[in-house]
Amino acid sequence: PGTGKTAVVRFVFNALSKKANELRANIKCAFVNSRLEGSEYRILASISRQIGLSIPFTGLATAEVFRRVINHIKANNLYLLIALDEIDVIVKREGENILYELSRINENFSSHRVSFIGISNEITFKQILDPRILSALSEEELVFKPYTSDELFDILMERVKDAFHDGVCDPSVIKYIAALSASEHGDARRALDLLRVSAETAEREGRREITIECVREALRKIERDQLNEVIRTLPIQSKILLISILRNLRNSNAQHTSGEIYGEYRSLVTNLGLESLTDRRLSSLLNELESAGIISSKIVNMGRYGRTKKYSLSVPQSHIVEALKEDNLLNGLLD
Template sequence: MDKQEEILEEIFTQFLKGSRIFKNREVLRHDYVPENLPHRKEEILRLGEITAPALRGSPCSNVLIYGKTGTGKTAVVKFVLNKLAQKAKEINSSLKVCFVNCRLAGTEYRVLATLCSSIDIKVPFTGLAVGEIFDRFRKNLESQGIIFIVALDEIDALVKIRGDTLLYELTRINESLKDSKVSIIGISNDLKFKEFLDPRVLSTLSEEEIVFKPYNADELQDILMERAKIAFYEGVLTEGALKLCAALAAAEHGDARRALDLLRVAGEIAERRGDKKITEFHVREAQERIEHDQVYESIKSLPTHSKIVLLSVYFLSKFDPNRSVTGDIYNLYSEICEQLGVSPLTQRRVSGLINELDVMGLLNSRVVSLGRYGRTKKISLGVPRKVINEVLSEDERFRSIMDYKPKYLSSLSKSSSNK
């Protein structure tokens, strides 16, 4: 047995000997749909009333569901549709349902392919025009004589990137159907989502609207308590740890997903250390770990030019934290583009990227007055420099430039010393 095998053997043995924390960690995952959804009775009843006519062969109203991340939208829709499908099977109703996450699907093609698959239409993974798939979908749907309820989760992600053409076609499909009908449930995290829609699409899609309000700390405690009973062995989770998870998530717009993530990661930390209980200490460490991972992934997934803008502010902040104004950033950005062999964008476009990074929390910008010289925007990093260094150093394109000494900064240093 070599050293690596010995290390793994020790890890596995230690884990099996260690304290038992989790009974079922899967119930703390985002995709788990519990049998009971605390504090969402009103929303469940409302959606149930809207969709019930489908059991008698009538198309139900289209619904738009809004609410911030972690407010229970997806869980409620899945819960209601699961119960609806069960009831339809009991009474031999010609009702079918389909749930699609548009962000994960990514393209109109994949959304349509998922809809086709749910009613037993085989479509190749790629290769067909979207229009051709839609025609197949419509013809096969009509031949089946069914009521088809389609739930499109994170619908805003599809519309913002691909436009609302598919939504327009889906909201108009019933005009060309006689024996089948389609109803749509759209789910969005963006309360301004409607602004991206063509008025014709909006009028048809938003026949009914349900808004999910954020959970408060007490409601989050109830949710965590329900899940904890199934997730952990008795006596493992301390009351202080549970309350802290709820309080931290309540501070972030009442996000139940964040609360569940905190609880799961805190449990994993306790488990790896062989601790017998999950305490507030584990929750605090879980918070740090989650925040680091979120920032890491946010930076890692940025387009090249956004990374260069962030790197420009990174270099400027090392030189002089008070020096990061838009003009300096653009000059440094242009120099880095040249070093990387990338064609620079216009200053106006770079200003737009700075605004996007500000919205993401990776940069902080504030307008400051220069008296009679007008106003300017001061930019600072919104995340630790070490995280930016960590992520970009792992990017093959940026690795070689992390220790670069920008000429522009040298010129700034000389001009400052000459004053």
């Protein structure tokens, strides 16, 4: 993400549409965000609207929408270029049917009329597709590599010129943001977000310029906000399990075994009137919390009792409390 795929396609579509209008050529471009539209029908309805075809929001079979699109292309002698952004989302949600239909749509014309671009953030996306669809698409893959430090510096400097007065942000600070972003992700959106939060930090602290310390503080804030969002969106059982770890640690700063955590968990779910999960499922939830970077574990030698795994928090307790206190059901458990 953030490597310019969507921006490039939109730029090309805008340039192509402008040139087509100048030449009065029957070329249409349809750009659709698959995640935002959410279903095959809504994607087809969006494509239809962008080529001047009125389709109701609901009520038609997708096959009928395809038929109307094909007839509209024929009747208006159109050439159509379609781009589906975040295509992996719709394929995972609803299957490959829309790709199957698009890959064969040109069979309805005497010459090639429709071209198709799929945009995905997943490099392995093609591996989940039916080989017959890939063959019919005659696809050509273009990989957008993460931005380098120099490229991010140029992108950020362009934004600095538009957003800030002279002297507010020294190029050395921009180089720091660019180098940091390139080493971690190479994502222009996240680099720009770090610049924005750094500026907000400087303004909040009453500074006349953005400093490297502002950037460091902004980075901490972004990471904290991301962590809070992860915790806030956890399933209820995972939240209770996390509170169980928190309560155990408040009683003792030592690490705790899964058995101790499960005991506290079962006491909490009983008080809340919820169903208790099995040890196997709780173990899976602990692994998910560890994968998310919220907790950590290590194997401890217990002497003649053998070896066991003990858990602790990977983030400050205050961050967890802050993220969970908005949940009215669990708020009372945090005291």
